[in-house]
Amino acid sequence: MAHSPDRPEPPDRPPGHRDPRDGRAHAPGKAAESGLTVALAFLANLGIALAKIVAALLTGSASLAAEAAHSVADTFNEVLLMVGLRRSGRPADRRHPLGHGMERYIWTLLVAVAIFGMGALFAFYQGVQTLTGHTDREADPLIGYAVLGVSFVLEAISWQQALRQVRDAARGEGLPITRYIRRTDDPPAISVLLEDSAALIGLLLAFGGLGLHHATGSAVWDGVGSVLIGVLLTIVALVLGRINLDLLIGHQADPRLVADVRARLTAAAEVEWLVDIVTMTVGADRVLVCARLDFRDTITSGDLERACVRMARELREAHPEIDEVFLEPVPRDDPELRERVIARYGRMLGPKRPE
16 A cells, blocks of 8 residues: 655645645644633533532522532533543654544543532433422522522633634535534534533522522422423433544544545546545544555556655645545456455445546
8 A cells, every 4th residue: 555655755745735744734723713612611610519509508409409409410521532532632642643632532522420429410411300299498599590690601711712613614614513423533622612501591590490499398309300401411412422432433524625535536636446445533623534546557666656646745735634545446347356445335435527
């Protein structure tokens, strides 16, 4: 298999581009903004968690207790995200030739587990306890209202930063936010956005449960609010888990990038047929490209080597997120290879760019 060799840095590199040999992130600005988003969320959640714990103890509200557990879980989660951001940015080495970018997905998956284990389950427990009458009489809820109001303001500040980062990233990719969230290879900012969105909704639920309890004198409303918070956190945990599960299993690169890579490879004068192509996301803004090509029989081995080097360089220059390129010369009529390609795509790829 022909592999793109080391090369000198081009004089005019696109913003965020890097030499694939050093293992650093392609977009340091993006990584720094993710770090800022996570750090801001950590500080906000830490203060909110302490305030909610005090308010829950003073008022005896199940909804406030559920929200306190939610904020404690979110604070712990920001620590996990910061660890993931730091460890995933380590350079490539002999044991990890493609770098440590995918470690970020493991830590974000742990965040999903923590949201459910530390937040949702406790909220369900508090809600069920209240609904079954196993709760103390609620004290004056005014302090609870005050804490919820301040918490909403702080969460909104963190949410705004996360939304701005995700919206800017989606705009840069030319995608609506919902589609960007499904395709993202950088889940920390998505995690903070989902956590903060859930926190804002959870605060409204807690406020409703606390207020209706105060107005009606029935603790059922407080219990219902706590259970609804648990449902909300479960949904967030499932969404985050699914995003990171797909990335850990092995996620194809952006279909637009794949289509352009196919077009560039088939447009090369030396290439007669694109037999197979595999792309995989190996970290935030890091893509591995492997392609099997049937070269024209008239070219020499030297021409083939130079063509592989040139095509790999052109792909990296066109798409700075491409980290490594592997090009393998193969005959397109090999029966075993044809069988594998058809099993993957349902058909042979062919020489032309798909419509």
